[in-house]
Amino acid sequence: MLQVELYRYNPEQDAAPHIRTLSVPEDFRRAMVLEVLEYLKREDPTLSFRRSCREGVCGSDGMNINGRNCLACVTRVSDVLDRRDCLKIRPLTGMPVIRDLVVDQSLFFEQYERVRPWLVNDEPTAGRERLQSPQEREQLDELYECILCGCCTSACPSWWWNPEKYLGPAALLQARRFLVDSRDRAGSERLAALEDPFSLFRCRSIGNCADVCPKGLNPMREIGRIRRDLLDEGT
Numbered sequence: 001m002l003q004v005e006l007y008r009y010n011p012e013q014d015a016a017p018h019i020r021t022l023s024v025p026e027d028f029r030r031a032m033v034l035e036v037l038e039y040l041k042r043e044d045p046t047l048s049f050r051r052s053c054r055e056g057v058c059g060s061d062g063m064n065i066n067g068r069n070c071l072a073c074v075t076r077v078s079d080v081l082d083r084r085d086c087l088k089i090r091p092l093t094g095m096p097v098i099r100d101l102v103v104d105q106s107l108f109f110e111q112y113e114r115v116r117p118w119l120v121n122d123e124p125t126a127g128r129e130r131l132q133s134p135q136e137r138e139q140l141d142e143l144y145e146c147i148l149c150g151c152c153t154s155a156c157p158s159w160w161w162n163p164e165k166y167l168g169p170a171a172l173l174q175a176r177r178f179l180v181d182s183r184d185r186a187g188s189e190r191l192a193a194l195e196d197p198f199s200l201f202r203c204r205s206i207g208n209c210a211d212v213c214p215k216g217l218n219p220m221r222e223i224g225r226i227r228r229d230l231l232d233e234g235t
């Protein structure tokens with residue numbers, strides 16, 4: 001049997017969060033962590049967690065597994081078991097827990113909205129979509145793939161310390177995605193909105209964000225590129 005140490009917290013019943021130690025059959029070694037959770041939920045339907053696509057696309061099952069943020073649906077049990085053959089499953093760090101593995105992501109999505117994640121362009125169109133050259137489209141690679149799972153922001157120490165003021169790696173990656181879009185006309189405004197001491201500059205280049213991103217993206221690098229753009233803008 002494999003051991004699972006599972007974070008449980010129902011604020012309507014529990015005085016405090018607690019860890020439940022459970023067992024699952026050895027066969028789950030080859031399964032994904034999400035399958036372990038589905039199995040445990042069949043045993044105890046009160047267990048709460050988010051999931052939808054089961055394919056690493058929707059971004060809803062970000063959680064902390066053996067100390068590392070990841071998506072449960074694409075994380076194989078055998079890859080993350082510790083030396084005691086134990087899975088430690090916790091909610092994403094740094095976000096308030098609503099119940100069990102479900103965290104409140106309101107602030108995370110407010111920060112996403114703050115970078116205006118849409119095209120700003122009042123120029124009239126010729127009655128069809130705004131076109132890009134293949135080279136212009138390539139500029140969006142390693143940016144548009146973000147699924148807003150929150151794994152990076154939840155792993156960022158700078159965000160833990162200043163969650164209300166520092167936008168965090170996910171929102172800043174999205175800021176960069178619109179800064180480089182050839183169809184957008186708000187580049188200067190977008191940069192000016194990031195120029196205060198906190199929104200962007202609290203990144204300390206620790207790199208946790210790039211380390212945990214399940215899509216292989218690198219928010220730290222993109223934050224550095226925004227800083228460079230700000231410097232270029234000032235010269």
Ligand code: SF4
Pocket residue numbers: 155156157158159168169202203204205206207208209210219220223
């Ligand atoms: S590199 Fe910056 S954004 Fe990424 S985890 Fe570190 S402080 Fe946070």
Ligand code: SF4
Pocket residue numbers: 145146147148149150151152153169170173212213214215216217219
């Ligand atoms: S950058 Fe990666 S870790 Fe961060 S929200 Fe997007 S997909 Fe998730």
Ligand code: FES
Pocket residue numbers: 050051052053054055056057058059060061071072073074
């Ligand atoms: S269930 Fe959609 S990303 Fe895991």
